[in-house]
Amino acid sequence: MPTRAEVFQIYARERGLEPAGALSPGPLTPLLAEGNGAPIDPAVRGELPGGVTGTAGHFSYTRNKTFRFHVAITEVPESQQFAPRLFCVREGRRTRDDHFYGFGARHSKVWTESEALSERYTVTTSPYQDPNWMRQLFSPTFIDWLVTAPPPDYSFELAYGTVLGAIEEDFPGLAELDALCRVTSEVASRIRTESHE
Amino acid sequence: MQVNKVGIFLIALFGGLGIAFLLVPIGGEAGGILKLMGVIWVGVAAFMVVYIRRQKQKAVHNDWIFNQGLRGRATVVEASSGGTMNEMPIMNLVLDLEVPGQEARRASRTETMPIFTATRMVPGMVLGVYVSPKDPSDYILVW
Numbered sequence: 001m002p003t004r005a006e007v008f009q010i011y012a013r014e015r016g017l018e019p020a021g022a023l024s025p026g027p028l029t030p031l032l033a034e035g036n037g038a039p040i041d042p043a044v045r046g047e048l049p050g051g052v053t054g055t056a057g058h059f060s061y062t063r064n065k066t067f068r069f070h071v072a073i074t075e076v077p078e079s080q081q082f083a084p085r086l087f088c089v090r091e092g093r094r095t096r097d098d099h100f101y102g103f104g105a106r107h108s109k110v111w112t113e114s115e116a117l118s119e120r121y122t123v124t125t126s127p128y129q130d131p132n133w134m135r136q137l138f139s140p141t142f143i144d145w146l147v148t149a150p151p152p153d154y155s156f157e158l159a160y161g162t163v164l165g166a167i168e169e170d171f172p173g174l175a176e177l178d179a180l181c182r183v184t185s186e187v188a189s190r191i192r193t194e195s196h197e
Numbered sequence: 198m199q200v201n202k203v204g205i206f207l208i209a210l211f212g213g214l215g216i217a218f219l220l221v222p223i224g225g226e227a228g229g230i231l232k233l234m235g236v237i238w239v240g241v242a243a244f245m246v247v248y249i250r251r252q253k254q255k256a257v258h259n260d261w262i263f264n265q266g267l268r269g270r271a272t273v274v275e276a277s278s279g280g281t282m283n284e285m286p287i288m289n290l291v292l293d294l295e296v297p298g299q300e301a302r303r304a305s306r307t308e309t310m311p312i313f314t315a316t317r318m319v320p321g322m323v324l325g326v327y328v329s330p331k332d333p334s335d336y337i338l339v340w
Contacts, residue, residue, distance in 0.1 A: 027312045027313045027316055028313060029313055030311065030313055033311065081323070101203060101204075106199045126340060127259070127339075128259070128263045128325070128337055159314075160313075
């Protein structure tokens with residue numbers, strides 16, 4: 001069985017990506033911030049399957065126990081003025097085991113009529129965002145796609161223009177990495193399109 | 198700031214055990230220590246409840262500004278961290294506010310933010326802002 005590094009070497013070669021070793025993007029999104037500086041290792045970068053330019057790789061960190069993710073990251077800077085923070089996280093996903101604080105930053109749950117979306121994801125945003133923009137992004141078509149197309153363990157975070165898609169599989173194969181990148185590309189494209197309308 | 202499930206659990210824990218300590222029928226020095234602990238624990242729970250109520254009142258006021266206020270933009274001029282609370286940096290921001298119909302002005306603001314937000318607070322960062330129609334110095338920053 002190939003190691004994780006070997007899988008990413010093969011993935012880079014077959015998808016025309018550049019092996020990037022270990023990358024430290026910094027605490028750009030909540031998930032990356034949980035890592036306290038942990039790198040994406042191994043990482044590949046270039047035009048990801050799905051068409052956006054970005055980085056994909058393995059991201060893990062230890063907070064009492066080790067949490068492992070595979071992530072795809074791209075940028076949609078034009079979204080920052082409409083949605084500084086938007087998190088669509090798989091219901092029940094845990095990203096730390098040592099959270100003992102009783103207070104956190106205020107956020108708003110995104111309300112939609114879709115029970116399927118609510119059952120699958122917790123969708124939150126920063127308070128005081130334009131509700132019309134959010135309603136337009138979460139159109140019935142996008143909601144339907146979100147609950148049917150992405151892998152079951154998929155979540156995405158949009159923070160200040162950075163889109164991070166993540167799956168929780170420990171050793172994904174090329175098909176699973178493709179799915180992660182394609183779904184994240186689609187999410188980023190929809191956010192970009194909505195930002196330009 | 199808003200309370201989360203851990204906060205509700207802590208209030209229930211401190212309040213419940215604090216009351217139990219106060220009611221436990223033990224006399225002597227041990228009983229006195231338990232009662233003192235009970236007072237402290239109930240006090241902690243009461244403080245947290247008061248804090249939550251104030252945060253909720255603030256949120257209601259901010260919601261009113263969001264619905265009734267003037268939308269503008271705030272450009273970060275300076276940002277520095279003045280400590281942390283619950284692993285969240287307390288950020289001191291200097292902002293240039295531009296609100297339609299009002300004179301552009303410089304203002305300072307302290308906000309407790311998650312790390313991934315705090316690291317974005319660099320000079321030039323533009324944020325949305327809603328200003329109270331009653332008081333130009335009363336505004337909410339959208340981050």
